[in-house]
Structures are given as C-alpha cells and as structure tokens.
Amino acid sequence: MSEERLMSKKKPAYPVCKKLDQYLEHYSRKIEIPIFYEDLLRFSGSVVVYDADDEDTLWVRVYYSEFDRIEIDNSLKKVYSILHSDGSNNIHQYLNIDAVDFCTFGNSKPFRIKVRNILNDNFTYFYVKKTDASRIYGLELEHMLSPYNLNFLVYKDTLIEEHIAGIPGDVFIKDMLPNCTESEKSQLAKEFVKFNERCMIRLLGDMRSYNYVIVPVHDFDHVVYRIRAIDFDQQCFEGKLKVYRPQFFKENFEMVELVRKKLKRDSVDQYKLEERSIVAKRILSSGARIKRLRSIGKKDTISTRENIEMLREQIYELTLDQQFRKSKTMGEVLDLALNFVRRNYEDVSMKQIIEHRIKI
Incomplete structure (x- = not known):
C-alpha cells in the first residue's frame, strides 16, 4: 500500500x-x-x-x-x-x-x-x-x-x-544490516516484532524507518539491538489501524523480511504476548499519572471525526469488543485499547494463580 x-x-x-x-x-x-x-x-x-x-x-x-x-x-x-x-x-x-x-x-x-x-x-x-x-x-x-x-x-x-541517541533506522537498514551476523539478525527480528506490537497498543503511528533509531548495546561478548521511536507527531491521529503497525510501511520491508526469515509463527506470537504483558505491567505501575493522562485525553480533541469512526471500527473488527464502537474521541479509543491489554493480562495472571492453587 x-x-x-x-x-x-x-x-x-x-x-x-x-x-x-x-x-x-x-x-x-x-x-x-x-x-x-x-x-x-x-x-x-x-x-x-x-x-x-x-x-x-x-x-x-x-x-x-x-x-x-x-x-x-x-x-x-x-x-x-x-x-x-x-x-x-x-x-x-x-x-x-x-x-x-x-x-x-x-x-x-x-x-x-x-x-x-x-x-x-x-x-x-x-x-x-x-x-x-x-x-x-x-x-x-x-x-x-x-x-x-x-x-x-x-x-x-x-x-x-x-535528543534520542541511536542509528537512524533507514541508515542502519541500508549500511549496517547487510553486515550483521545471523544471530544479530534474529535478535533484530525479535525487537521489530516487539516494537511493532508496542506501537499498535499505544496507537503511535508513522513509524517509518527514519522515525525510529536502532540502539546497539554491548552485552558481554555480543551486541544487543534495541529499537526506539524518535518521532511522536502521529500519536492517536490517523484512522487506519495499519498506520500504527510499522510492518505495513514499505520503508520497513527489510525488517519485515527479517521476521519472516528468522522467526517461526510460534516465536512471533510469543514475542507479541511478552510485549503486551510488559506494557500491561507498565500501565499498572504508572498508577495515577497514566490514569490522569488518559482521563484528559478522553475529553480532548486530537483527531478528526472521520478518523475516530474509522479506527474504532477497525479495532472492533480486531478485538470484537463492542465498547470501541461507542468511542467518541481518540482518547477514548486509546483508553479502551490500554484497558483491553491490561484486562487480558490480569485475566491470564488470575487464571494462572487459580491453576497453581488447584495443583497444590
């Protein structure tokens, strides 16, 4: 597209x-x-x-x-x-x-x-x-x-x-990715899956390769790569859900190919689940601060009516949660998305606790 x-x-x-x-x-x-x-x-x-x-x-x-x-x-x-x-x-x-x-x-x-x-x-x-x-x-x-x-x-x-330090994604993909080891490429694929999931959960759009940086971190005898967003202009604005998923931008084609070549479907699902769980924990640990921000956002105007209606319908098709269809602002769509992630995490955690108690 x-x-x-x-x-x-x-x-x-x-x-x-x-x-x-x-x-x-x-x-x-x-x-x-x-x-x-x-x-x-x-x-x-x-x-x-x-x-x-x-x-x-x-x-x-x-x-x-x-x-x-x-x-x-x-x-x-x-x-x-x-x-x-x-x-x-x-x-x-x-x-x-x-x-x-x-x-x-x-x-x-x-x-x-x-x-x-x-x-x-x-x-x-x-x-x-x-x-x-x-x-x-x-x-x-x-x-x-x-x-x-x-x-x-x-x-x-x-x-x-x-300033957010790092190697611009487009520069890294062009000049450095071809020289990465196979192990490093697998690790980059994992990070891109997690980055893709995190952007979608919190509705951060337009993560084309020049809007994020690759950060190499030296860990003992190898390099670990992290991906950081550096542009936040497209937070909660666009109506198409694909805009919030970096995998759909042609500038990220090489990263998507890495995922396809290096990761099995089960691994991709595992990394998505890990990222959703980590985001849910951060929502819980942010306490009153994020609650206050979400409350303000629910009443604020940061997008168009057309975009809100389009996005809430597309997220409903993904989650089948009827609450999204009632959203009147982008802040409400975001609030429901974060609640959806947190609620699923808490439900799984409670299920695990109950199963553990039954076993003992």
Missing part, C-alpha cells in the same frame, strides 16, 4: 487544553523558557546540510544577524541548562552553540540545536518544535509505556525535546 493512501497528507497541530496544561505543570513538564520557536525563525539565511556521502539530509543550517545570534545563543544555553541541569547560568561559560539546523521535511519542522562543551569537545543535541497536543500525549505515553524515559519541556507554543 502506498504511503499516500496509508496516511493523511497533512496532520494539523492541536492546541494544549487547560487540563493537559495543568497536567504538564503538575509533573514539571511546563517550565518557563527564554526563547520561543518563532524566535528561531528569524534566521537571515541557510545552507544545505549534507551527510558523509554528500547526500541532502533535508536539514539546512541557519544563521542569524550578529545581534540576533548573541541573544539566541545565550537563550539556547539557558534552555540546555534547564533541560539537563539546574537552570542556572553557571555552566554557560563552558558551552558553545555549534549549529542551529532547521528541518524542512515533515509536519513538525523542528530546529536541531548542537551544544558543545568547550572543555572536552563533547556535544549533544536538543530540539525546538511547535507545541502540538497529540505529540505531547505521544511523548508522555512513550515515557510511561516504553522501556525508555523521556525528557521534554513545554512553554506556551514551544516544545523542547532532548
């Missing part, structure tokens, strides 16, 4: 409602920052950023007038300090803003800020984006339901996100 038919051409940005704003403040996500997304749009010019193979990265390096540059650099150092330290100015003297890059591709059109420590030349990145409610839901759900914590800040119409 082509990309155009699978996804909407343009996703609008949704405003942060009052209750979500209060939620962000309660959990220290809402913090005053000295610069806005619009301030970075005042650049005087730009040059194309090429990769090591002289290919266009779709990022441009922007530059500012001398007066604006001083002000912007100081503000970005302050943002870095708020994001990664105590927010004081003490570390500013050790920081340099090496580059401000602007991405012309995709919905969010982010700025990527490269910050270098001048004492040791270590550097990192963070991103400045326009605030979008569905993206915030995506970041919070990733923080609670994935194996990874996320650090981000929201202030009015500006969103600051920390």
Whole structure:
C-alpha cells in the first residue's frame, strides 16, 4: 500500500487544553523558557546540510544577524541548562552553540540545536518544535509505556525535546544490516516484532524507518539491538489501524523480511504476548499519572471525526469488543485499547494463580 493512501497528507497541530496544561505543570513538564520557536525563525539565511556521502539530509543550517545570534545563543544555553541541569547560568561559560539546523521535511519542522562543551569537545543535541497536543500525549505515553524515559519541556507554543541517541533506522537498514551476523539478525527480528506490537497498543503511528533509531548495546561478548521511536507527531491521529503497525510501511520491508526469515509463527506470537504483558505491567505501575493522562485525553480533541469512526471500527473488527464502537474521541479509543491489554493480562495472571492453587 502506498504511503499516500496509508496516511493523511497533512496532520494539523492541536492546541494544549487547560487540563493537559495543568497536567504538564503538575509533573514539571511546563517550565518557563527564554526563547520561543518563532524566535528561531528569524534566521537571515541557510545552507544545505549534507551527510558523509554528500547526500541532502533535508536539514539546512541557519544563521542569524550578529545581534540576533548573541541573544539566541545565550537563550539556547539557558534552555540546555534547564533541560539537563539546574537552570542556572553557571555552566554557560563552558558551552558553545555549534549549529542551529532547521528541518524542512515533515509536519513538525523542528530546529536541531548542537551544544558543545568547550572543555572536552563533547556535544549533544536538543530540539525546538511547535507545541502540538497529540505529540505531547505521544511523548508522555512513550515515557510511561516504553522501556525508555523521556525528557521534554513545554512553554506556551514551544516544545523542547532532548535528543534520542541511536542509528537512524533507514541508515542502519541500508549500511549496517547487510553486515550483521545471523544471530544479530534474529535478535533484530525479535525487537521489530516487539516494537511493532508496542506501537499498535499505544496507537503511535508513522513509524517509518527514519522515525525510529536502532540502539546497539554491548552485552558481554555480543551486541544487543534495541529499537526506539524518535518521532511522536502521529500519536492517536490517523484512522487506519495499519498506520500504527510499522510492518505495513514499505520503508520497513527489510525488517519485515527479517521476521519472516528468522522467526517461526510460534516465536512471533510469543514475542507479541511478552510485549503486551510488559506494557500491561507498565500501565499498572504508572498508577495515577497514566490514569490522569488518559482521563484528559478522553475529553480532548486530537483527531478528526472521520478518523475516530474509522479506527474504532477497525479495532472492533480486531478485538470484537463492542465498547470501541461507542468511542467518541481518540482518547477514548486509546483508553479502551490500554484497558483491553491490561484486562487480558490480569485475566491470564488470575487464571494462572487459580491453576497453581488447584495443583497444590
């Protein structure tokens, strides 16, 4: 299925409602920052950023007038300090803003800020984006339901996100996957199955290969690969269930082939069950925080009526749970999906407890 038919051409940005704003403040996500997304749009010019193979990265390096540059650099150092330290100015003297890059591709059109420590030349990145409610839901759900914590800040119409380190999926598939050992390919197939299941459960869409990263972790005498989402623009928006399943994007064809070649059907089912169980445990352990977020989402507008009606029907066909047909918002669809996973996990766990008691 082509990309155009699978996804909407343009996703609008949704405003942060009052209750979500209060939620962000309660959990220290809402913090005053000295610069806005619009301030970075005042650049005087730009040059194309090429990769090591002289290919266009779709990022441009922007530059500012001398007066604006001083002000912007100081503000970005302050943002870095708020994001990664105590927010004081003490570390500013050790920081340099090496580059401000602007991405012309995709919905969010982010700025990527490269910050270098001048004492040791270590550097990192963070991103400045326009605030979008569905993206915030995506970041919070990733923080609670994935194996990874996320650090981000929201202030009015500006969103600051920390950089998620890893090898871009498309780069890995093209340059590194062919050189992986057979054992590594089997492990990658397992991780892709789990990643695919996790995205579907929490309704994170558009996980094409350039929207996630592969993270190699050295474990004793071998490398273990993990897959992490890095783009959360398509949280709970699209109406087609396939959008929330990375396996249906042509950019992931090689990963799907790995699964087909390396894993038996029973293994695939086992890994799906493992991931559903892990997500259910995270739902239970997240307690009041995820309950509050889900409650807010149920009353929020983060998609269109057409998409909601389409998705709730497709999930009903998958689960045969009549409750999905009663959903009026994407937040309600998500809430039911998470309840469905949690309930199945608890039912299986209770059955196992009863069977154990009968045996003894």
